[in-house]
Amino acid sequence: MNPSRQQSKLQEAKAEVLSLLKILSDKVDLERKLGVNYLQLDPIIKNNISQEEEMISQQPVPESVCDNLDTYNEDTKVELSKSEKIEALSKLEEQVKKCTKCELCNNRTNVVFGTGDQDADLMFVGEAPGYYEDEQGEPFVGKAGQLLTKIIESIGLKRSDVYIANILKCRPPDNRNPNANEIVMCSPHLIRQIEIIRPKIICALGTFAAQTLLDTKETIGKLRGKFFEYQSTKFLATYHPAYLLRNPGDKKKVWTDIKKVRDFLQE
Ligand code: SF4
Incomplete structure (x- = not known):
């Protein structure tokens, strides 16, 4: 040449x-x-x-x-069987239970990792544990949780058919809003959960879950009810059940949003 x-x-x-x-x-x-x-x-x-x-x-x-390479070194692109998902989530939960990456570890009673079907098609993502969740170590167990159960049942599913998790795994004091550092430190746990479960659709509940996963500052009022993609997974946001308890007039909007999720799952 x-x-x-x-x-x-x-x-x-x-x-x-x-x-x-x-x-x-x-x-x-x-x-x-x-x-x-x-x-x-x-x-x-x-x-x-x-x-x-x-x-x-x-x-x-x-x-x-x-930073987290040694913690999460599995090949995230491999589709896992249900038993492998159960095993991977259980390993991850053990790691998260020991997490001290932000100051919220200091006052927690329990780490609230997530619950439900590890092989679910539908995954709900909320904001952070509240008082009852921190006490019991399970997400959405208070009044807002009861409302979420009703929302799930309204589309013909049981709570055990879906997977429920939060952006933050530890309770912020006095249920204050999560701060940026906590979100950055804790999000990898959720992202790993999503990678293991690989739901067909993620339904974000409320402002923080929607804004964090979509990396936007847009309001939940503008984001809700529309389909987005999150890392090749369908994504739809709606109001948080706790917001609905304070603003029951917006329940209809959530029913409209959740029906879109149902229709997508039935396609
Ligand atoms: S909130 Fe998340 S990052 Fe902070 S200590 Fe708890 S598990 Fe770790």
Whole structure:
């Protein structure tokens, strides 16, 4: 090959590697915003990375990206059987029960990990445990929880048919709103739960769950009732049951939203 052709081939290869690194860097940035503190590669990116380029991806990444790598090192792209999901969630729960990544560990009675069918098609995500949830170690057990059970039953399902979890696993004092640090520290637990369960649809309950998972500051009033995608999973947000207890006039809107979830599951 003559030297100028060799030079042009080299430049083409360099441009391709730079473009792949840009895709990877954008993805890491996006996931960091969502609170993912470990590196995961989309199959599309993975397939496009040649052996030589894969060596580049294996080079040390910034420390913040590696923070949880030792904790969550399973291949998140492999579809698990139900028994594998049960085992993976149980292992994860043991880890989360010991979590001290934010100051909420200091006053918790229980870590509220999540409950329900580990192989559920529908997963509800709320904000954070309240008083009763902290006492019992289970999400949505107070009055808001009873209302959520009614909402689930209104579409012909039982509570045990779905999986329920929160963004935060420990109760904020006096049920105050979660702060940004707590959300960033705790979100990887939820993201890992979603990766294991792989529901067909996620229904976010309330502002914090919707804004955190969609990485937006848009109000729940604007987000609710519309389909979005969260990491290739259908996503719909609606009002939190606790909000409905204070604003019963908006119950109709939630019935409308939840019927969309039902219709999607029946498609
Ligand atoms: S709220 Fe989440 S990050 Fe904070 S201590 Fe509890 S489990 Fe850990």
